[in-house]
Amino acid sequence: xxxxxxxxxxxxxxxxxxxxxxxxxxxxxxxxxxxxxxxxxxxxxxxxxxxxxxxxxxxxxxxxxxxxxxxxxxxxxxxxxxxxxxxxxxxxxxxxxxxxxxxxxxxxxxxxxxxxx
Amino acid sequence: xxxxxxxxxxxxxxxxxxxxxxxxxxxxxxxxxxxxxxxxxxxxxxxxxxxxxxxxxxxxxxxxxxxxxxxxxxxxxxxxxxxxxxxxxxxxxxxxxxxxxxxxxxxxxxxxxxxxx
Amino acid sequence: xxxxxxxxxxxxxxxxxxxxxxxxxxxxxxxxxxxxxxxxxxxxxxxxxxxxxxxxxxxxxxxxxxxxxxxxxxxxxxxxxxxxxxxxxxxxxxxxxxxxxxxxxxxxxxxxxxxxx
Amino acid sequence: xxxxxxxxxxxxxxxxxxxxxxxxxxxxxxxxxxxxxxxxxxxxxxxxxxxxxxxxxxxxxxxxxxxxxxxxxxxxxxxxxxxxxxxxxxxxxxxxxxxxxxxxxxxxxxxxxxxxx
Numbered sequence: 001x002x003x004x005x006x007x008x009x010x011x012x013x014x015x016x017x018x019x020x021x022x023x024x025x026x027x028x029x030x031x032x033x034x035x036x037x038x039x040x041x042x043x044x045x046x047x048x049x050x051x052x053x054x055x056x057x058x059x060x061x062x063x064x065x066x067x068x069x070x071x072x073x074x075x076x077x078x079x080x081x082x083x084x085x086x087x088x089x090x091x092x093x094x095x096x097x098x099x100x101x102x103x104x105x106x107x108x109x110x111x112x113x114x115x116x117x
Numbered sequence: 118x119x120x121x122x123x124x125x126x127x128x129x130x131x132x133x134x135x136x137x138x139x140x141x142x143x144x145x146x147x148x149x150x151x152x153x154x155x156x157x158x159x160x161x162x163x164x165x166x167x168x169x170x171x172x173x174x175x176x177x178x179x180x181x182x183x184x185x186x187x188x189x190x191x192x193x194x195x196x197x198x199x200x201x202x203x204x205x206x207x208x209x210x211x212x213x214x215x216x217x218x219x220x221x222x223x224x225x226x227x228x229x230x231x232x233x234x
Numbered sequence: 235x236x237x238x239x240x241x242x243x244x245x246x247x248x249x250x251x252x253x254x255x256x257x258x259x260x261x262x263x264x265x266x267x268x269x270x271x272x273x274x275x276x277x278x279x280x281x282x283x284x285x286x287x288x289x290x291x292x293x294x295x296x297x298x299x300x301x302x303x304x305x306x307x308x309x310x311x312x313x314x315x316x317x318x319x320x321x322x323x324x325x326x327x328x329x330x331x332x333x334x335x336x337x338x339x340x341x342x343x344x345x346x347x348x349x350x351x
Numbered sequence: 352x353x354x355x356x357x358x359x360x361x362x363x364x365x366x367x368x369x370x371x372x373x374x375x376x377x378x379x380x381x382x383x384x385x386x387x388x389x390x391x392x393x394x395x396x397x398x399x400x401x402x403x404x405x406x407x408x409x410x411x412x413x414x415x416x417x418x419x420x421x422x423x424x425x426x427x428x429x430x431x432x433x434x435x436x437x438x439x440x441x442x443x444x445x446x447x448x449x450x451x452x453x454x455x456x457x458x459x460x461x462x463x464x465x466x467x468x
Contacts, residue, residue, distance in 0.1 A: 003127060003227040010124040011214070011227050014131020019262075023139040025427060026376025027257055033277035040274030043267035047308035070456075074281035076376060076429060097128070105421075110120040110128050136379075142260025142310060144374055150394035157391030160384035164425035187339075191398035193259060195310060222304075237361060237446075237461040244358040245448070245461050248365020257373040331362070344354040344362050 006113050009090035012050045013097045016086055017108045020045045020054075021079055021099075029081065030067065030074035034058040037077065045086070052094075053087045059101075079106030092116040123230050126207035129167045130214045133203055134225045137162045137171075138196055138216075146198065147184065147191035151175040154194065162203070169211075170204045176218075196223030209233040240347050243324035246284045247331045250320055251342045254279045254288075255313055255333075263315065264301065264308035268292040271311065279320070286328075287321045293335075313340030326350040357464050360441035363401045364448045367437055368459045371396045371405075372430055372450075380432065381418065381425035385409040388428065396437070403445075404438045410452075430457030443467035 003011070024041050038056040045054045059081050066075045075081075084099040096112040120128070141158050155173040162171045176198050183192045192198075201216040213229040237245070258275050272290040279288045293315050300309045309315075318333040330346040354362070375392050389407040396405045410432050417426045426432075435450040447463040 001230050003230050004123075006121075007124055007127040007230055008227055010120060010128040011131040011225075014128040014133075015135040015225060016131075018132040018135025018137075019139045020135075022136045022377055023142075023261055024257075025140075026373055026429070027274075028253075028278045028281035030281045033274075033281055036270070036274040036277045040261075040267075040270040043270045044262045047262035047264045047267055078377070078427060108128075108132060110125055113118050113120050113124055139260055140375075140378055143256055143312070144391075145370075145395045145398035147398045150391070150398055153387070153391040153394045157378075157384075157387040160387045161379045164379035164381045164384055193312060195260070235464050237464050238357075240355075241358055241361040241464055242461055244354060244362040245365040245459075248362040248367075249369040249459060250365075252366040252369025252371075253373045254369075256370045257376075259374075342362075342366060344359055347352050347354050347358055 005091040006093045006115060009050070009088055009093040009095045010110055010113065012090050013086060013088040013095045013110065014108075016045050016048055016051050016054070016088065017084070017097065017099060019048065020056075020084065024077055025079070027077040028074045029063065029077045031060070031064060033074070034060065034063060038082065041082075050088050050090045051086065052089045055085045057083045059083060080104075082106075122208040123210045123232060126167070126205055126210040126212045127227055127230065129207050130203060130205040130212045130227065131225075133162050133165055133168050133171070133205065134201070134214065134216060136165065137173075137201065141194055142196070144194040145191045146180065146194045148177070148181060150191070151177065151180060155199065158199075167205050167207045168203065169206045172202045174200045176200060197221075199223075239325040240327045240349060243284070243322055243327040243329045244344055244347065246324050247320060247322040247329045247344065248342075250279050250282055250285050250288070250322065251318070251331065251333060253282065254290075254318065258311055259313070261311040262308045263297065263311045265294070265298060267308070268294065268297060272316065275316075284322050284324045285320065286323045289319045291317045293317060314338075356442040357444045357466065360401070360439055360444040360446045361461055361464065363441050364437060364439040364446045364461065365459075367396050367399055367402050367405070367439065368435070368448065368450060370399065371435065375428055376430070378428040379425045380414065380428045382411070382415060384425070385411065385414060389433065392433075401439050401441045402437065403440050406436045408434045410434060431455075
């Protein structure tokens with residue numbers, strides 16, 4: 001069957017998460033460069049179609065622990081160093097999504113799907 | 118509202134497309150290395166959860182033209198050098214998706230959403 | 235033969251260029267998000283060992299033309315949208331490097347190699 | 352001072368390592384998809400100028416342990432899952448380089464620099 005507008009809206013939301021994650025995974029990140037990476041990630045993905053808002057918050061404590069454990073000044077960015085929220089609007093459907101830790105691993109999820117009246 | 122299984126299935130499908138595109142965009146690709154890149158892209162993304170099948174076909178004519186236009190032996194991979202099909206299964210919902218050229222640009226789309234009886 | 239300190243310094247400089255280019259190639263970039271991407275690129279790569287300074291300047295005119303040509307709000311980042319300078323220090327050897335346009339293509343080059351007295 | 356041919360050859364070698372690492376870091380890799388990723392990495396980087404030969408060998412034991420530790424079917428590719436060798440030829444200078452584990456971390460190194468007589 002052809003997808004509904006809500007299903008396409010969720011597909012679009014997924015694209016943005018995969019993009020954000022795999023574009024930036026592996027980027028060198030230290031405590032001093034974390035903010036500029038978070039800002040760039042959010043602004044880059046907001047360029048994509050139907051993407052209304054992105055917030056990226058670095059999980060500073062997790063980052064600090066990883067850097068200490070590596071006895072280094074930086075590590076490679078991966079999903080467990082960030083919490084992400086995104087809002088997608090597609091044909092009157094608004095989708096709220098997030099990436100948060102689920103135990104040890106980051107989990108991408110659809111939080112809310114809302115069609116305009 | 119909480120998402121339906123079909124909406125989550127479409128979200129999962131989108132994640133795979135964003136991942137494939139942004140993981141491999143920028144990879145040096147020539148006529149001789151196109152097949153190994155296509156195979157690696159498909160097999161890498163098939164690792165992801167709920168991803169049943171991925172096929173990546175290089176658009177060889179477009180690749181050849183770009184290489185000739187650049188007067189080079191290779192170019193950087195981007196979406197217009199591939200056609201992609203993916204099948205996602207999530208909680209009994211099967212989603213068929215594709216990336217194909219829409220005029221000058223690659224377009225990612227949900228082709229079919231099918232719930233098991 | 236084992237490499238000299240100057241040769242290793244140049245190897246280290248090359249690593250940073252390859253990293254910067256291939257980490258960020260493919261990132262969605264528009265006129266409003268160009269600055270945050272440039273800052274993040276510079277700060278990310280400065281984390282790497284022996285990397286003393288990185289400046290990334292977006293070639294705004296080239297970016298604007300590409301966006302107009304695509305009839306879009308953004309394009310994918312690639313080397314022709316930036317000029318980059320980096321300084322590497324390794325065991326008393328300072329290497330100055332750059333990425334600039336050479337005709338149609340970005341060229342990475344070693345500008346200067348200087349050993350401390 | 353302008354760089355010598357040997358220094359430029361080492362710079363070129365570094366570019367290839369940075370490219371390989373940051374292009375493919377974050378790629379989903381499982382035991383069954385490891386070989387296709389290794390082949391694609393080698394063939395992709397061999398496209399780059401002055402790059403004569405690349406071999407990528409997956410460190411299968413390290414990969415298996417990481418997958419088991421994650422209680423998953425795959426992990427994200429990073430440098431500690433591969434050993435890499437590359438040969439660069441530039442203006443009669445041959446540079447042999449490698450990436451190998453140095454304790455817990457992958458270390459990129461110039462093994463040999465050899466000018467033609």
